[in-house]
Amino acid sequence: MIAQSMYRNGALLTAFALATTGSVALVQSITAERIAVQEKQHLMQQLGQVLPADEYDNLLYLDCTTSNAPELGPGSPHIIYRATKTGEPSALLVRHVTPKGYSGNIDILTAIKSDGSITGVRVTRHEETPGLGDKVELTKSAWILSFNGMNIHKDSAKQFAVKKDGGQFDQFTGATITPRAVVGSVKQAVMYTQQNFTALFAADNVCNGDTL
């Protein structure tokens, strides 16, 4: 008697599991294409923010390489998108991470032109304190734009720091750690990219449109 009800309940549970998973799979297959498009658009928009459209003419998400360099922070490999204009190397868009924020890692995207100058920086993910450290977001404050057009030369490298450390970047009232972490990480990423610019362009392309 017990065995019978066990069989019956087991069969019912299996049927429900199949039906629910089946409906999820169905919706997944319907939305998969659209989600991929959305993610691609999101990526394009993100990359477009740090590199002006007249600096490149290739599809950025189809040309990238990866790097395990310690300068780019933990969580490697880091993706580096390669922008070209009329076939010539134009700029590199580097994803890098700093663990030195106030809480958790800060993900950053920095675009560096062939002459070593920065065209734009964005923080793509962070868990900094709302109202204080989150001013690194463009939606909260224009601070991140102060990187635009900056360059790092050997003799001016010391300038590339927050004002408290003798540099030229503002810190926020009540939050020095976050901007210091961002500035430091950008500095390392830019210096790494300047040194390896041609090597990174020579590396194999690992983006075939599927990896984001």
Next chain:
Amino acid sequence: MSQVKTLFKEGMWVNNPALVQLLGLCPLLAVTSTITNALGLGIATLLVLVGSNITVSLVRNWVPKDIRIPVFVMIIAAFVTIIQLLMNAYTFGLYQSLGIFIPLIVTNCAIIGRAEAFASKNNALLSAWDGVMMGLGFAIVLVVLGTMRELIGQGTLFDGADLLLGPWAANLRIEIFEFDSQFLVAILPPGAFLGMGLLIAAKNVIDAQIKAKSAPSTESEKAPRARVTSLT
């Protein structure tokens, strides 16, 4: 007909899932930092609640008592995953800003609570209505809390509404006060607890006033103080 009206009153006020049952506090307190987030999660919860209520009600006669909980959980989890996929596909920006809290709808006790207490004992139509009313009651509290916190914390209303409603809604953003720096307590979780406490207190004051007003005339009639397991 009277049952339809009762369900309306239950969900919106008397047995409001957020203010009276105090269910689903985790998403309630976590995402109500802006109206947009609150509205987005409110709508997602509402859809899941209606969907799960209808499905549970339709299968209620085939599911033996012993295995009803795993079946309900599967149904709810499936609905949440479907909503999550749809949000990812059609409201990508909002999906990104709600983040982890969409999958966490699964753990909102209000949903399995309604499945167990109402949908498993009533027909599909009534269950759907119950889902709509409970979901709306929850969503309204979310939005009220979101309004309070956004206004006090950031001095704006409808910040980022374009993520939910499309590009035209960017114009909805209203800047009411200009702050040099945000009022942190309102944005961080303690502000959510304080706001929630104030809302519950306000509801209790109103309830007490209504009771005091009606007490002299209809002394014998007790206010229908409902519970999760009412309307059986």
